[in-house]
Amino acid sequence: MIQLATLGLTPVVVEEGLKKSLPEKLYIIHTKKESNYDFEKEAKKLKKKIEEQYKIPTILEKVDAFDMDKIIHSLLNIIYKEKKANANLSKKDFAINITGGTKLMVSAATVAAYLAGTRVYYVMEASKHRGEELVKELPMPVIPEKDDKGNTSKITKIVLEKIKKLGKCTYSMLLEEVRKDTRVKKNQRIEYHLAKLQTNDLITVTRGWEKPSKNKMTGKSLVDNKKNTIQLTPSGEYYAEFSDLLGSIL
Structure with missing residues (x-):
């Protein structure tokens, strides 16, 4: 089992979280040095202690405490790389200890756990829960991985990948890119797949396409209102990049 733990002002909760099920590897998710607390220094001290006392290989992952998208991305990337290195690892071979860190870090870690389907641990306050098991595994909903026909949609996944590659695109640009794919x-038509992606809030489709040319009078970009702009939502970005990890809700 591999554990990821967010680090806050009480490092002891990271150490306590190991007692639920001793992991083979630990990732400590920490932030930079602040005026009131040196999180980076504390993470290094904790890494040394855990490696010496528990003999658990520990890796430090520095994140921005107030950038939710980047924190989610960092956690998903860790899980994705570990699963790629060891195909025998399942989703439940990962646990995220969400006890420490800012509220935003905790929220981001919870979202990442939900998306990746991992276990979630929370360490209770010892003074308020005497005699109880302090490390609780929280119940998490499971994302369905099959569509209404019982099959994972390969084409929808490909369409999502192409939108990520293009950044922003029109329907015709996307269709051309999809049809180039040998898979x-x-x-191949894509209307059905775009509708599924939009229904699941993985893409936005908005009226108007900003042309590269500009209005000579105003200097503003010209807009072709006969076309729509297609782009990924933040959730769509995660699914496009980590589709093999997250599965498909389509």
């Missing part, structure tokens, strides 16, 4: 059949 899809000739003259």
Whole structure:
């Protein structure tokens, strides 16, 4: 089992979280040095203590305490790389200890756990829970991984990947990119897949396409209102990048 733990002002909760089920490897998610507390220094001290006392290989992962998207991305990336290195690891071979850190870090860690389908640990306050097991495994909802036909949608996944590659695109740009892919059949249509992606809030489709040319009078970009702009939402970004890890809700 591999554990990821967010570090806050009480480092003891990271150490306490190890007692639920001793992991083979630990990632400590920490932030930079602040005026009131040196989180980076504390993370290094904790790493040394855990490696010496518990003999657990410990890796430090520095994040921005107030950038939720980047924290989620960092956690998903750790899990993705570990699973890629060891195909035998399942989602439940990972646990995230969400006790420490800012409220935003805790929220980001919870979202990452939900998306990746990992276990979630929370360490209770010892003074308020005497005689109880302090490390609680929180119940987490499971994302369904199959569509209504019981099959994972390969084409929808490919469409999502192409939108990420293009950044912003029109329907015709996306269709051309999809049809270049050797994994899809000739003259593949994508309307159904775009509708699924939009329904699941993984993409936005907005009226108007900003042209590269500008209005000579105003200096503003010209807009073609006959076309729509397609782009990923933040959730879509995660699914496009970590589709093998997150599975499919499509």
